[in-house]
Amino acid sequence: MNAPIQHIVLIGAGNMATILGRSLQAVGIHVVQVYNRTISSAMVLAKELSCKYTDRLDSLDTEADLYLLCVSDQAIQGLVPELAYLEDKLIAHTSGATPGSVFKEHFSRYGVFYPLQSLSKSQEIDLSQVPFCVDAGLASDLHKLEKLAQQLSQKVFKINDEQRSLLHVAAVFVNNFSNHLYALMDEWLKEEDIPFDLLRPLILGGALKVQDLSPRAAQTGPAIRADQDTIARHLEILQEKRPDLIELYKNFTLSINPDLAQNKIT
Amino acid sequence: MNAPIQHIVLIGAGNMATILGRSLQAVGIHVVQVYNRTISSAMVLAKELSCKYTDRLDSLDTEADLYLLCVSDQAIQGLVPELAYLEDKLIAHTSGATPGSVFKEHFSRYGVFYPLQSLSKSQEIDLSQVPFCVDAGLASDLHKLEKLAQQLSQKVFKINDEQRSLLHVAAVFVNNFSNHLYALMDEWLKEEDIPFDLLRPLILGGALKVQDLSPRAAQTGPAIRADQDTIARHLEILQEKRPDLIELYKNFTLSINPDLAQNKIT
Numbered sequence: 001m002n003a004p005i006q007h008i009v010l011i012g013a014g015n016m017a018t019i020l021g022r023s024l025q026a027v028g029i030h031v032v033q034v035y036n037r038t039i040s041s042a043m044v045l046a047k048e049l050s051c052k053y054t055d056r057l058d059s060l061d062t063e064a065d066l067y068l069l070c071v072s073d074q075a076i077q078g079l080v081p082e083l084a085y086l087e088d089k090l091i092a093h094t095s096g097a098t099p100g101s102v103f104k105e106h107f108s109r110y111g112v113f114y115p116l117q118s119l120s121k122s123q124e125i126d127l128s129q130v131p132f133c134v135d136a137g138l139a140s141d142l143h144k145l146e147k148l149a150q151q152l153s154q155k156v157f158k159i160n161d162e163q164r165s166l167l168h169v170a171a172v173f174v175n176n177f178s179n180h181l182y183a184l185m186d187e188w189l190k191e192e193d194i195p196f197d198l199l200r201p202l203i204l205g206g207a208l209k210v211q212d213l214s215p216r217a218a219q220t221g222p223a224i225r226a227d228q229d230t231i232a233r234h235l236e237i238l239q240e241k242r243p244d245l246i247e248l249y250k251n252f253t254l255s256i257n258p259d260l261a262q263n264k265i266t
Numbered sequence: 267m268n269a270p271i272q273h274i275v276l277i278g279a280g281n282m283a284t285i286l287g288r289s290l291q292a293v294g295i296h297v298v299q300v301y302n303r304t305i306s307s308a309m310v311l312a313k314e315l316s317c318k319y320t321d322r323l324d325s326l327d328t329e330a331d332l333y334l335l336c337v338s339d340q341a342i343q344g345l346v347p348e349l350a351y352l353e354d355k356l357i358a359h360t361s362g363a364t365p366g367s368v369f370k371e372h373f374s375r376y377g378v379f380y381p382l383q384s385l386s387k388s389q390e391i392d393l394s395q396v397p398f399c400v401d402a403g404l405a406s407d408l409h410k411l412e413k414l415a416q417q418l419s420q421k422v423f424k425i426n427d428e429q430r431s432l433l434h435v436a437a438v439f440v441n442n443f444s445n446h447l448y449a450l451m452d453e454w455l456k457e458e459d460i461p462f463d464l465l466r467p468l469i470l471g472g473a474l475k476v477q478d479l480s481p482r483a484a485q486t487g488p489a490i491r492a493d494q495d496t497i498a499r500h501l502e503i504l505q506e507k508r509p510d511l512i513e514l515y516k517n518f519t520l521s522i523n524p525d526l527a528q529n530k531i532t
Contacts, residue, residue: 073496097496116464117471118486131464155463163460166507169500170451173511174465175472176487177518178444183481184521185436194429197421198382198397199440200477205383206441207473211466215449220384221442230339230363234435241432245439248521251514252443255450 002140005065005090005148009033011079012070013041016094018121020070020152021049027151033061057082062089066148068113069093080106090141096168099161100135111136111145114164115153118175127152133159133167188242223256231260268406271331271356271414275299277345278336279307282360284387286336286418287315293417299327323348328355332414334379335359346372356407362434365427366401377402377411380430381419384441393418399425399433454508489522497526 008029010017013036021031031049036042039055046053052061057079060067067086069076073095083091084106091103092111103110114133119125132149134156136142142158149156159167182203186196209218222230231253238246254261274295276283279302287297297315302308305321312319318327323345326333333352335342339361349357350372357369358377369376383396398415400422402408408424415422425433448469452462475484488496497519504512520527 073493097499117468118475123475129467131467133464155467157461157464159460159464163458165499165503166455166458167460167464168496169503169515170455170465171468172487172489172500173447173451173515175468176485176489176522177514178440178447178469179472179476179481179485180489180518180522181439181444182476183485185439186481189432189436192429192432194425194433195423196480198399198423198425198433199436201395201397201421202383202437202441203444203476204473206445207470209384209386209389210445210448210469214462215445215452219442219445219449221438223438223442223446227339230434233363233431234438237431237435248443248517249435249439251517252446255514256442256446 002143003065005144006030007032007061007064008066008068009035009060009064010045010068010070011035011060011083013038013045014070015119015121016115017068017070018045018048019119019125019127020068020094020115021045023127023152025049029148029151032064035060058085060086062086065090065144067091069095073097076102083107090136090144092136092145096133096164096171099165100137101161104137109136109138109141111141112159112161112164113145113149114159116167116171128154131155131157133157133164135160135164184245184248188245192241219256221256223253223260226257226260228260268409269331271410272296273298273327273330274332274334275301275326275330276311276334276336277301277326277349279304279311280336281385281387282381283334283336284311284314285385285391285393286334286360286381287311289393289418291315295414295417298330301326324351326352328352331356331410333357335361339363342368349373356402356410358402358411362399362430362437365431366403367427370403375402375404375407377407378425378427378430379411379415380425382433382437394420397421397423399423399430401426401430450511450514454511458507485522487522489519489526492523492526494526 008031010021010031013034031051033052034042034046035054042053076093076098090109091107092113094113096114100112112135115130117130130153132153134145134149136145146156189196274297276287276297279300297317299318300308300312301320308319342359342364356375357373358379360379362380366378378401380399381396396419398419400411400415402411412422455462
């Protein structure tokens with residue numbers, strides 16, 4: 001029961017399956033089979049990993065130590081009943097947004113194995129710095145999943161369903177929303193024939209700064225220092241060039257420094 | 267007239283003056299004097315740079331090739347008339363938010379020398395990747411400032427007052443506002459006893475991604491893929507935990523994917 005996980009079936013062949021598959025093989029774990037509903041995708045990954053592949057959910061290798069669901073949140077629910085024949089095996093998904101309890105009705109041994117990073121199979125990624133959030137129904141399975149994650153990453157956290165669901169929301173704010181700020185500015189600078197390259201080092205510098213500092217300590221700019229002259233000038237520029245962005249500018253400015261609400265930045 | 271800039275007086279002794287002073291000396295430019303209204307700050311930097319220092323604006327070395335104003339936006343206006351006795355000398359400021367024409371009334375030779383990065387003297391910084399935005403009233407002075415910037419950085423751009431003022435607004439969006447998103451999440455995760463460390467690699471990964479890709483191409487998450495189940499779940503979590511953040515979540519989600527406005531994310 002406490003033997004480490006050594007043989008894994010990957011369910012899915014997208015970004016998550018590809019990156020985990022490569023990284024697991026690299027530390028000596030055997031990916032024994034890849035399932036994908038599109039056989040050609042299963043084949044591509046299986047070839048890279050030198051293992052079997054299938055597009056039939058009822059034909060999975062039944063001797064593996066772990067069945068790792070690397071599919072979209074929407075697909076998980078539908079797959080679980082079809083995998084019920086593996087009922088005494090350990091199954092885990094890799095999703096931030098789905099509770100571990102999704103397996104409860106059909107499996108006695110289940111968990112979560114969620115790397116908190118935006119993964120793309122076309123990019124080389126070093127998982128050693130990626131936080132892994134693991135959880136399991138049984139303490140013995142949690143231990144196994146933790147050991148497995150520790151072979152891939154230095155940052156392994158036991159995170160329960162509720163914490164993981166909050167983290168998933170927080171990841172949207174820090175990653176998707178800040179990226180959208182970059183996209184808005186890219187679009188604007190294009191209109192003005194100013195290269196976005198001018199902002200790239202600033203973006204990277206900002207992200208590097210909060211690797212050590214708390215974000216609040218790293219905050220700079222006119223809002224935090226209550227520099228109303230600069231804020232007024234910025235609002236004039238936006239009024240002339242991009243009035244659609246004024247609301248966003250004001251909301252952030254007031255959220256950064258609520259004291260400014262008393263003054264006339266409106 | 268076309269001799270390169272070799273001797274500089276730094277006006278100011280804060281982050282900007284310190285980082286530029288160190289970097290200029292490192293490439294063989296002489297900082298001959300540091301002015302600061304607080305003599306002790308002038309002394310600290312002058313000691314590091316092995317040069318003269320003063321707290322008297324009327325006692326600047328009159329033989330320098332460039333007088334570089336490294337002071338706050340608010341301070342520039344007030345200093346210019348006091349420096350009018352240097353009228354035939356080249357003067358430049360390092361501000362993103364102030365037009366070069368601030369010097370026009372008192373100086374015939376003026377320019378801007380603006381490194382677009384958030385600088386902090388306590389951090390080691392490699393200026394070679396920092397974009398420098400330079401401008402000048404005369405072509406010969408522009409050439410000198412460009413040459414000087416090229417000694418420090420591989421990324422030198424001629425940027426006029428209007429472009430620079432837009433860039434300054436854009437810098438607030440990509441740097442200050444995204445940092446505030448990090449701060450909001452740091453604060454929330456603290457309330458929930460979840461370490462912010464879990465999000466740090468994601469933040470860095472997001473910034474690295476847009477160093478090559480366009481931000482729009484780098485966009486991921488439930489909004490861009492119109493994943494309404496996940497968006498609905500996120501809104502439920504926010505409703506329960508942080509209803510004050512719902513507006514921000516909805517605004518970003520609709521801005522990322524305006525098609526969602528037809529549907530019921532409200």
